[in-house]
Amino acid sequence: LKAQQDWAQADPRLAAARADAPYAVLPNGAAQITLAFYGKEYRIPHPQGPILEVDGGRDAPPTTQILLLHYLLTADGTLPSGEWVSFHELPDGRIYQAAFAGRALSPLAAVFGADRDGFVRAATALGGQPMRLGDASFWFRAFPRLAVAVTLWLGEEDLPGEANILF
Numbered sequence: 300l301k302a303q304q305d306w307a308q309a310d311p312r313l314a315a316a317r318a319d320a321p322y323a324v325l326p327n328g329a330a331q332i333t334l335a336f337y338g339k340e341y342r343i344p345h346p347q348g349p350i351l352e353v354d355g356g357r358d359a360p361p362t363t364q365i366l367l368l369h370y371l372l373t374a375d376g377t378l379p380s381g382e383w384v385s386f387h388e389l390p391d392g393r394i395y396q397a398a399f400a401g402r403a404l405s406p407l408a409a410v411f412g413a414d415r416d417g418f419v420r421a422a423t424a425l426g427g428q429p430m431r432l433g434d435a436s437f438w439f440r441a442f443p444r445l446a447v448a449v450t451l452w453l454g455e456e457d458l459p460g461e462a463n464i465l466f
Contacts, residue, residue, distance in 0.1 A: 300365065300368075302364075302365055302368040302369055302372065303347065303368065305368070305372055306343075306345065306346070306347075306368050306371065306372060307345070307346040307347055308346075309345070309371070309372060311330040311332060311345035311346075312330070314332065314371045314372065314374065315332045315371075316376065317374040317375055317376040318332070318334065318370060318371050318374035318442070318443060318444065319374075319443035319444050320332050320333060320334045320335075320371070320443060321333045325344075329344055329345065329346070329348070330344070330345040330346075331343065331344050331345065332345065332371065333353065334367055334370070334371065334442070334443075335440070335442070335443060336363065336366065336367060336370075336441065336442060337425070337426070337439060337440070337441055338425075338426045338440070339352060339353075339354070340352070340353035340354065341353065341359050341363070341367055343367055343368070343371065350363075350364045350367060350368075370442050370445070374442075374444065377444070378444065379444055379445070379446065383448055383465035383466065384465065384466055385463060385464075385465055385466075386399045386403075386464060386466070389466065399464075403464055404461075404462050404463060404464065407449065407451070407462035407464075408451075408459060408460045408461050408462040411451055411460065411462065412451070412452075412453065412454045412459055412460020412461065412462070413453060413454050413460055415434055415435050415451065415453055418435050418451050419435055419437075422435075422437035422439075422449065423437075425439065426439060426440075427439050427449070430448060430450070432448070432450045433450040433451050433452045433463075434451055434452050434453045435450075435451045436448060436449060436450040436451065437449055445466065446466070447464060447465070447466055448464070448465040448466075449462065449463075449464055449465075450462065450463045450464075450465065
């Protein structure tokens with residue numbers, strides 16, 4: 300994986316500082332970062348090694364490993380602004396908006412567009428914090444310096460429900 304190669308070349312102490320993640324040097328001299336991702340903690344060794352869940356020691360799923368490494372490689376230390384932006388407002392977001400809508404927004408709306416209670420139960424079970432947007436909304440701490448909000452608008456008569464994800 301390119302992310303693993305890039306990680307091996309990165310400065311782990313700097314990456315940890317920019318990502319707001321604890322950094323440690325292990326007895327064998329290797330570096331390790333502990334990174335929270337949606338409420339779970341992962342140990343990310345440097346320059347290489349298995350990325351493990353802190354609780355249970357299981358290997359992180361491959362997609363989670365990629366997201367963890369990309370966050371560490373791209374975090375620049377910027378603090379959250381406190382303002383929510385939609386996917387298309389992100390750099391290059393307009394280019395990928397249709398794919399994002401098809402893979403993320405449409406499935407959310409299809410499952411929960413007529414089921415506010417189910418949405419509330421699911422978001423609460425995943426540790427979401429309620430917000431006052433749409434018919435129901437919750438925000439989640441994805442990474443230490445990245446929050447994600449999911450907003451649901453219920454369908455009415457001939458109009459299907461809609462969902463949006465904010466960053």
